[in-house]
Amino acid sequence: MARMHPGEIEILENATAGERKVFRFLHDAARPDKDFIAWYEPPIGSSGAEPDFILYGNSIGLLVLEVKDWEIDQIGEVNPHTIKFWTGNKEETRTNPERQAKGYVNELMDLLREHQEFHQSTGPHTVNLFYPKSRRALGTRVIGHAQIIED
16 A cells, blocks of 8 residues: 555545545555555645645656546536536536646646756756656546546
8 A cells, every 4th residue: 555645534524535536546556555655635836736646656756646526427618728517507617637737747846856856866867857757637437537446
């Protein structure tokens, strides 16, 4: 199991059902545990932005996960910048979750660039960070997506 921060989110009022599913999945599946650390809603940067999860693994680097509990019939128009979805009779427009996760990755990378210990120590790319990074948006209630974490 991964080392989780905090150790549990079941009792947190703001944690969604989808976030709880992803938390349990990361906790149980990220092995060996000495290689993985996961943070739930860690504040990053001067804005205090909170990605749903950041996972760090020796072999994968940093992975930012943004979890959405929307059902497929709630989702309307989607483009690279925004997503329109329905909650009850009201249409809402939000930042596309992939773009949101990308923003978190960029902010995290800016923070890490300030610390020399995260830079490559040799070669022509010493100004670059040596950690790979990635991002994903997870639709935990969208049929055909994130099935691995279904109850």
